[in-house]
Amino acid sequence: MDIRLKLAAEEFARHLNSSQPVKEFHSAKEIFDHRPEIMQLRQEFTTRAQEFRRKQADHTLTQEDINEMMALQRRLNSHPITARYAEAQQAMVMMLQDCNMAMSEVLGFDFAATAAPAASC
Amino acid sequence: MQELNEVYTQTAEPRVLEASRRLARAVVESVQFQKYEQANQRLRRDATAQQLLFEYQQAQQKFQMRQSWGGVSGQAANRIVELQEQVFSNSILKDYFQAQEDLVQMLMELNALLNENLGFDFASLAKPAGGCC
Numbered sequence: 001m002d003i004r005l006k007l008a009a010e011e012f013a014r015h016l017n018s019s020q021p022v023k024e025f026h027s028a029k030e031i032f033d034h035r036p037e038i039m040q041l042r043q044e045f046t047t048r049a050q051e052f053r054r055k056q057a058d059h060t061l062t063q064e065d066i067n068e069m070m071a072l073q074r075r076l077n078s079h080p081i082t083a084r085y086a087e088a089q090q091a092m093v094m095m096l097q098d099c100n101m102a103m104s105e106v107l108g109f110d111f112a113a114t115a116a117p118a119a120s121c
Numbered sequence: 122m123q124e125l126n127e128v129y130t131q132t133a134e135p136r137v138l139e140a141s142r143r144l145a146r147a148v149v150e151s152v153q154f155q156k157y158e159q160a161n162q163r164l165r166r167d168a169t170a171q172q173l174l175f176e177y178q179q180a181q182q183k184f185q186m187r188q189s190w191g192g193v194s195g196q197a198a199n200r201i202v203e204l205q206e207q208v209f210s211n212s213i214l215k216d217y218f219q220a221q222e223d224l225v226q227m228l229m230e231l232n233a234l235l236n237e238n239l240g241f242d243f244a245s246l247a248k249p250a251g252g253c254c
Contacts, residue, residue: 008147013238098133100247106145116244
């Protein structure tokens, strides 16, 4: 890769990393990934979700299972650590979209949509 | 290349936006971008190549729709192959596709470099939210 391009990319990344939304995102993610109370809740959710899918496949799913799963999902989503992480990510994404728009205006096409790895549906 | 989404609200700091523009200007000055621009201009000046590309894209669209309905005829498949051969033997279109592929490859490498420095996928998060497929 062109050295000027590499330097400009590294400079851009440095500015992003020192911005408040990215710093807050990393801080919230760190807590979301490693704080025992949320790790335990996430583990419980993963285990229950696997069980839920197994019952779905076996056609043994009950209304009680559905209610329990929804309650657990609400608990996880409304936990302050999850909420902080989701808000931080949303704020960071808005900033990244602004940056992408600024880049795309110079380029004449959408940078992120062109450079993103192909997504599966 | 993906078209621009015009609607957005600005939340990024000016220094971050300026760094975004500097990066974009470095892309514009790259060999890959310049070659793509030249190939694109040659295509815009050649009506025959444009017509061929239009026909090919139309045929491809129809073919994909028929494929999803499960109704692809041998004739339609042959027409696609025939048009594809014409497209890839046209030097202007061949250059255009090659330049486009090289530019996209470079942009993906650039995004990978950003990801290494950021710890998340910049392009996947920054691209406009859209419908699936």
